[in-house]
Amino acid sequence: MTPMIPAAALAAALAPGAPPADRPVLLDARWQQGGPPGRPAYDAGHIPGAVFIDLDTDLAAPPGPGGRHPLPDPEIFGAAMRRAGVCHGRPVVVYDGGQNWAAARAWWLLRWAGHDRVMVLDGGLAAWPGELTREVPDPPEGDFVPRPGAVPVLDADAAAALARDPGGVLLDARAGERYRGEVEPIDPVAGHIPGALSAPTTENVGPDGLLRAPEELAARYAALGVRPGTAVGVYCGSGVSAAHEVLALASAGIEAALYPGSWSEWTARPERPVATGPDAG
Known part of the structure; x- marks a missing residue:
């Protein structure tokens, strides 16, 4: 199943008269690192039928030794x-x-929890061709019960081992200067992390704001x-922008494991090694 849905296809699935089985649950995951909360933007206008989910409280546990956005408690x-x-x-x-980083985090978490019919709106809200609404929906209670473990996850030790493995690749999705x-x-x-390769998430998206074509992504990662x-x-x-990189890899037909704790967990323990400079180290 492709991880992306074009805006036109979403509009068709939400249109009156569309088959009920094709009508998706729509989640608005607006969030910015260090920016204003996403809820006011949602309240000001969202795609009709969308329900707001909060990255910091719904898609992550509180910050701590496990990083700034640890995996959430499955019950929560x-x-x-x-x-x-x-x-x-x-x-x-x-x-x-x-850039769909928060949306990718929700996509990844739902897949991790056992939901196999999740997609991300290609281009995000900017790609939506229809009107927005301020009406907040009240959907019927769902029946989803998480069953964690459906997709691969790395902890710090496994990430370090993968970075050292000649047959493996550990990608760092942050900006190159970081x-x-x-x-x-x-x-x-x-x-x-020593041995990791730089692969900024921002390069997965074209100038039009859409995820690059699968063949472009495959070529990008093949070069790495x-x-x-x-x-x-x-x-x-x-563990947020990295989820978008997992999404891009999935679009190219490549399964990747996410290290949810990421750099914020890695650096929480000063004894862990750190490399600098343009090389893997």
Whole structure:
């Protein structure tokens, strides 16, 4: 199943008279790192039928030793999804207002929790061709119960081992200057996990705001040594933009494991090694 849905296809699925089985649950996951909360933007206008989900409370546990956005408690995550109307077997579409990083986090979490019919709106809210509404829906309670473990996950030790494995690739999805250790605006230590390769998430998206074509993505990752069958892991600062990289890899037909704790967890323990500069280290 493709992880992306074009705006025209979503509009058709939401249109009056569309087959009920094709009508997705719609989730608005607007969020910005260090920016204003997403809820006011949702209240000001959202795609009709969309339910707001909060990344910091619904899609992550509180910050701590596990990073800035640790995996949420499955019970809390499941309750949030049921309140939004998520059901087993019914498609789900997620969008946000930016580069779809938060939407990808929701997509990944639902897949991790066992939902196999989840897509992200290609281009996010900016691609939506229809009107927006301020009406907040009250969907029927869903029946989704998380069953974690449906997709691969890395902890710090597994990420380090993958970075050292000649047959594996660990990708750093942050901006290149953060990978190189030139700047670090969020976490206490600059640099990257030794052995990781720089692969900024922003390069997965074209100038039109849409995810690049699968063949373009496949070529990008092949240049980094990633091909179907390669063991691949991805991390970022806190497991959000890295989820978008997992999404892009999935679009190219490549399964990748997410390191949810990412750099914010890695640097929480000062004994963990840190590399700087343009090379993997």
